[in-house]
Amino acid sequence: MSLTHRLWLAFVLMAILSLTSALIGWAGFRHIKQIEQQSTLNLLPTMKTALQLNEAGAYILFSGQALNEVTSEDERQAQGKILTTQSIRIRSLLSQLQDSGFDTSKIQQQEQLLSQHLSEQGQLVEQRLTVSREFSQIHDRIASAANQMTVLTKSQVNNASTAVSANIATMYDDIEKNNRQAVETSLDRLVEVDLDHQSRMTELHEQSLNVANLLAQIVSTSSDDMLADIEKQFGQLVIIVKRRVEFVEDPHRRSLLLPLVSELEAYRALFQHKRDSIELQQRLSFSGQYSLLLFSQFNSELDALVRQVNARSQQDLEKISIARNTSQNLLIIMSIISLVALLFILWRIVWRSVARPLTMQIEALQRILDGDLQTPLPQTISASELKTIGYLVERFRTNTLSLHHQQRYLEMLVAQRTEELNDLVRQHTLARQDAELANKAKSTFLATMSHEIRTPLNGILGTAELLLLKPLPDEDRMAIEVINDSGESLLSILNDILDYSSIEAGRIAILPTSVAPDELIQQAYQLMSSAAHKKGLTLNVEQDAALPEYLQVDRQRVWQIVCNLVGNAIKFTDTGSVTLSSLKVAESWQISVSDTGIGIPTDRQKTLFQPFTQLTHRRGGTGLGLTICQRLSQAMNARLSFESQAGKGSRFTVSIPLKSAGLACLPDAAPQPVEQFSGYHLLLIEDNLINQKVTTALLNQLKVQVTVVSTGREALERLSASDHGFDMALVDLDLPDIDGCELANRLKIQVPDLPLTAFSAHILGNIPEHCYQSGFVGFLSKPLRLKALTEYLSTHLGRSRVIQPVDLLDRKQINDDIRLFGQSQISQWLVLFRENNLPLIERLKSAYQAGEVETIRSVSHQLKSSSGSLSMSTLSHYFGDIEKTYQLDVLKLDALVSDSLYSLEQALNPE
Incomplete structure (x- = not known):
């Protein structure tokens, strides 16, 4: 049997074992699933019905209790509907449980008793409402009569008091006239008539008030004994009031009071209704207690029913457990049998017939490969494939012997060539070390010069910018603008040198982003238009609508090229115009800058893109602008070309590969306004006195409070307090006592919540990246400009911008x-x-x-x-x-x- 047949036999047998185990497992689990489904179909509806019974019973309990508290017929009918609905629902649910095989006869009897009692309770509530309504009607009528009587008797008291006052006044007149007989007559009338009448009317008024008070007590009383006492007092008051009304002298008032007295005499019906109401309330109280008893019995029967449901559920779960255990045991037995059979197949077919002979062949081949070309090959191999391998190995050994001699000859040649290459590598290593030392010296020189130039430039440009913000005479403003323009030119020259140095060192980083070409061209136009206007030139813009709305390019590099080309065109144009075009040509974005300037002579065009090449020294510049533009274009796989004729102008064109992009957040290149940040407090850590003054003045222009320290140690001492009150710290990287990055590490430990900003004239190499690694949130380069400072504070302090008139x-x-x-x-x-x-x-x-x-x-x-x-x-x-x-x-x-x-x-x- 061949090797292939042996392996196929082993795989088929293992597949049969796996399939058998899978079928047994599938059959067992399918049996468990059927039992579970059957149990679920029986259990879930029953449990749901039991839960609904509990819910309906709770509704009946709450509605039965609420029935005793109703105050209107509508509320009584509403509660009655709820009780009727829930009773019907309970009967339906009990019928379902009975159909499922449960005994519900007892709970049905309890439900009927509960329904019958609640019906009787509803009738009592209806009677209570009727009695309460009739009581309220009689009570309102008697209360109205008592209130009217109180008002009328009050007027009678006032009339009697008036009569007494008049008799006394008459008596005083008779005394003054010495009419003794008239005085005695008036005195007798006062004592026997007027004062007696006043006393009777006062008593009548007081009794009327007592009647009203007793009516209020009737409403609040709930005791029969107390009600009887009130009724006795009320009857006596009615008799007294009736007698006193007869003494009212004014016939009209008496005619008004007599019907009111008749109303009071109907008090017996009022008290009878009150007694009926108390009795009904007591019966309802007993009925409510009895309802609770019946519901308790109903709930007991319901609990017994739920226990039956749970018992049946437990039986179903036991069936599922038995089926699962049976299937599990069967699957374990089959797995053991399959494992034993698999081991036998692996040993008999795979190991003995395939793996072991193959291992012997591999060992022999390995010995041959190790150089033992005389090693014997295994002969007891039954598989035809392995016999073929042995034959091939034998031929390989023969070929190897013939190649062995050739190898020695080649090794000798390689050794000679290797020695020659080692000499060349040593020479190249020495040359590279010399170049690295020269490059390092150049980088050190550029970094030192950059720092030393930028530091005084910070003072010059900062001071000039601060002076330009103030109202000045025209002559002084012109002089300061000359200083500012000269400083800007010096800074531009320095930046060109640094850019060229980065390009020469191969440190051009191209970072494509989503850019709107129309917006970039418009922003370049807005930036350069003021320079064109100053020279009396017209700056035109031509844009192609066929360009995509967004392109995938490095915005900063394109912006640098466009501004450089437009700036050169303005510089070398004295009259006429400069045109900035943005077009779609084939599959490229073509940006052209045309001018009517002095043009480029033919003999100077070949060296135009060489560094430090200038058409004329009268126009200024470093001669690096076009060189930088060309290198940046090459880094972006773009092409920079030009056409020019002396005296007629020039046309520079950069063609960038067209790559469409999606919408993205585009930077705003428009001039940014000066901002105010009133309320913010910044710590300035700077040792240079000029930089201290200039930076403080710039921050003060933005309404920022500044505290200045000269060393890192002073900063650590100042920030040692927990409530330091600073919103940001500006840290110079060249401090006399502590390195700026080391100070940042200490400050992040001491005051982790304080944002730190690096502030330095060193911008070469990886200084900004190193600052971010040290915990700085941003980097500001010197010389510091108000616009850059404003934008930086806007980003990191988050204040809204307030435009100043100067902008x-x-x-x-x-x-x-x-x-x-x-x-x-x-x-x-x-x-x-x-x-x-x-x-x-x-x-x-x-x-x-x-x-x-x-x-x-x-x-x-x-x-x-x-x-x-x-x-x-x-x-x-x-x-x-x-x-x-x-x-x-x-x-x-x-x-x-x-x-x-x-x-x-x-x-x-x-x-």
Whole structure:
């Protein structure tokens, strides 16, 4: 039998054993499933019915108790409906249980008794409601009569008092006249008539009040004995009141009081209804107790029924357990048999016939491979395949012997060649070490020079920027702008050198993101338009609607190339225009910058992209801009080309591979406003005095409170208190006592909740990444600019931005206008602008939505002039852009109009 047949036989036998075990397990579990299903079909409806019986019994208990407390016929009928519904439900459920084989005769009897008693209880409640209603009617009638009598008797008391007062007054008149007989007569009348009448009327009024008091006691009493006492007192009061009414002298008042007395005399019916009500309430109380007793008996029978259900459920569970144990035992026995059979198959067929002979062959082959070419091969092999392997191994041994001699010859040749290569490697290693030392020296030199130049630049640019924020004479402002522009030029030269150094070192990182090409071109236009306007040039933009809305490119690198090309075009153009184009050409995004400048001579075009190449030294620059643009283009698999003719201008074009992208969060490259962060407190850790002053002044411009320390030790001491009160710490990396990163590690342990920002002129190498690894949340490079500081604090402190007038207004123009015309006149012009131009802005937006090009051009031109007249330069430039491109952003326009008007108001009315 061949090796294949032996293995197939072993696999078939093992498959049969596995299938047999699976079938036995499947049959056992199927039997268990059938028992479980049958038990479930019998058990679940029964348990559900028992639960519904409990629920219905609870409803009957609650409704029976609520029936005694009803106060109206509607409530009684509602509770009666609930009781009837639940009684029918219980009978239906009991019928279901009886159909399932349960004995429900006793519980049915208890339910009938409970239903009959609740029906009687409902009749008692109905009688109580009827008696209560009749009692209330009589009580209201008698109470009304008592209240009316109280009012009438009060007037009689007042009349009697008036008569006494009049008789006394007459007596005093007779005394003054010395009429003794009249005085005696008046005195007798006063004592025998008036005072007696007053006393009777007062008593009548008091008894009327007592009647009203007793009526109130009748309502609240619940005792028969107390009710009898009240009835006796009430009868006596009625007799007394009736007698006193007869002494009322005024016939009209007496005629009014007599019917009221008749009403009071009907008190016996009132007390009878009250006694009936008390009796019915007592009967209802006994009935409620009896209901509880019947429900307790009903619940006992229900518990007995539930126990029957549980007993049947336990029987079903026992059946399932027996079936599961039987199947489990059978499966265990079959598994043991299968295991024994499997072991026998593995030993007899796999090991003895296949594995062991194959192992012998492998061992012999391994010895041959180890160099023992004379080793014997096993001969007692029955499988034909193994015999073939033996034959092949024998041939392999013969071939190996012939190759052995050839190998020795090749080894000798390889040894010679290896020695030659080792010499070349040693020479290359020495050359590489020299190059690394030179590169390290260059990097150290650039890092040192960068730090040493950026540190004084921080003071120069920061101080110039702070001075430009203040109102200055034109001559001083011009001088400071020259200082600021010169510092910016020096910083640009330094950045070009550092970028070129990074490119030479091969540290160009391309990070593609989702970018909106139209938005990037517009932002570049807005950034460079001011430089073009200063030279009297026209900066045009051409955009292709066929471009995708979003592209996958490195935004920072594309932005750097575009700004560099546009900046060069403006620099080398004295008159005319510069055009920035964004087009879709084939499968590439083509960005072109054309100008009408001096052009490039033919003999200089070949060396244009070489580093430190300048067309003329009069235009300034490092000669690295185009070199950097070319290297960045190559890193992005793009192509930078140009066309130029001396005296007629140039055209630079960068073609970037077109890769569409989805929507993403795009950065805002528009000029950011200065912000205020009032209420924030920052700790500045800086040893350089100039940097301390400049940084503090910049932060103060943003309304940030600053505390300055010069060393790391002072910072640790200052932050030792738990309530340090700082929102952020700016840490210089070059402190005299402690390294900035080491200080950050200590501060993260001491004050883990304090955000730390690295602050340094070192930007080469991996310094920013090292700062993030040390626990810094951000990195600010020197020289520090107000815009960059504002954006950084916005991100890490989370304050909303407040636009200052300096960002949106032409400060020189507004100061001149105030001096010439006065604040009041300009304020009037501002009112006229709101009245006349705000409707025009709404008209402009409507024309844009309707696509009315001519209206957009004329209205934007009008708004551009009026905005510029009021010194709102940014708004005027935006209207000029709309006039040229016929494109506008409604949200941006609304925000710019609102912020410009607010800025102008703040300039006219400073706090």
